[in-house]
Amino acid sequence: MDSLNNKVxxxxxxxxxxxxAAAHxxxxxGARVVLVARRADILSDVKKELVQYGREILSVPADISNEEDLQNLVQTVIQTFGVVDVLVNNAGVSMGGDFCEHDANDLKKMVEINLYAPMRLTQLILPLMLARKQGHIINVTSVAGIVLSPGQTAYASTRSGLTAFSHALRREVAGSGVRVSIILPGWTKTQMLEKMDLEKMRDAKLLNPFTTLDDPQVPARAIVDAALHxxxxxxxxxxxxxxxxxxxRLSPIRITDWFYRVLMNKEKLIAVMKDLG
Ligand SMILES: NC(=O)c1ccc[n+]([C@@H]2O[C@H](COP(=O)([O-])OP(=O)(O)OC[C@H]3O[C@@H](n4cnc5c(N)ncnc54)[C@H](OP(=O)(O)O)[C@@H]3O)[C@@H](O)[C@H]2O)c1
Structure with a gap:
């Protein structure tokens, strides 16, 4: 995509x-941005902030785990703009701690929000993109879905799942004109991380000189860069x-298991991750 000017x-x-941050x-x-989230009041504040850029901004309050909300979202966007050029599946919720202690309803909800909803929204929008022979689906997953740490067993599974979905989908639509990208943020200073104690994270070696703690603008710029390039x-x-x-990817599984068993303190990791909710 040469330019995002006027793209939906x-x-x-x-x-x-x-x-x-990505909306900004x-x-x-110059893109026309459709803002989606559950909190309508906050969404309307974000919409006001974006007016400064001079493009039409649409706010559609929706719970992405609700089928009716997804149908209404797609219908509203098509009625308003007629097309979708880029879909950024970014919404997500976190969950950490001892896997056995997760509440069953919370677990189901997280899988619905983090994995099923982006797949379903893609299913609703992809045919429109395929018909136009253009479009870009950008899925925001997480490095958690790669490093697969104890204490993030359930959350990491949803992030790995979305990563796997994205790779397979890219292969499925190859040659159609539709593109698929994956952004995997590391620790990022957002509401998700507000619940975490940074000192405890450092103590558990989750934050160290070899990891980053990014502002939300870092993954946001990576998303835009992925769309452009x-x-x-x-x-x-x-x-x-x-x-x-x-x-x-390269070493025998037992080496990675050894890393977590010997070099990282499993109990500490699980205790710290519990703050994720
Ligand atoms: N922060 C990190 O360290 C980090 C690291 C790696 C990956 N990520 C990934 O980055 C993405 C964004 O997270 P963030 O860090 O920016 O967290 P955040 O500040 O908590 O934002 C999460 C967003 O998702 C929306 N959301 C949650 N449930 C929803 C639902 N059912 N329907 C519609 N919207 C929903 C929230 O809006 P409402 O509450 O208004 O619905 C909010 O706008 C997530 O997919 C996360 O897994 C984050």
Whole structure:
């Protein structure tokens, strides 16, 4: 995509954090942005902030785990703009701690929001893109889905799942004109991280000189860059994530298991992650 000027970009989870920062970055590039999240009042504040960039902004309050809300979202966008050029599946919720202690309803809800909803929204929008032989689906997952740490078992599974979905989908639509990208943020200073104690994270070696703690603008710019330059995958989070990624892909599983058993303190990791909710 040479330019984002006038392109119609849907961003889920646009009321805060990475989604809100991405909405600013897209609007700055001249895109017409569709803001999606549950909190209508906050969404309307974000919409007011974006007016400065001079493009039409649409706010569609929706719970992405609700089928009716998704149908209404797509219908509203098509009625308003007629097309969707970019879909950013960014909304997500976190969950951490001892896997067995997760509430069953919360667990189901997280899987619905983090994995099923982006797949379903893609299912609703992809045929429109395929018919136009153009469009870009950008899925925001997490390095958590690569490093697969204890204490993030359930959350990491949803992030890995969305990453796997994105790779397979890219192969499925290859040659159709539709692009698929994955952005994997590392620790990012958003509402999601507000619940975490940074000191405890440092003590558990989750934050160290080889990891990054980014402002939301970092993944937001990576999302826009992926849209402009068709980056297939952008891995953020620092050198430790890259090494972890290589270890997971190249070394025998027992080496990675040994890393978590011997070099990291499993109990500490699970205790720290519990703050994620
Ligand atoms: N922060 C990090 O360290 C980090 C690291 C790696 C990956 N990520 C990923 O980045 C993405 C964005 O997270 P963030 O850090 O920016 O967190 P955040 O500030 O908590 O934002 C989450 C967004 O998702 C929306 N959302 C949650 N449930 C929703 C639902 N059912 N329907 C519609 N919208 C919903 C929230 O809006 P409402 O509450 O208004 O609905 C909010 O706008 C997530 O997918 C997360 O997994 C974050």
């Amino acid at each position: 970009v849907i961003i889920t989870g646009a009321s805060s954090g990475i989604g809100k 970055e897209f609007a700055k590039q 068709n980056r297939k995958q952008v891995l953020l989070g620092g050198i430790q994530v890259r090494v972890g990624d290589l270890m997971t």
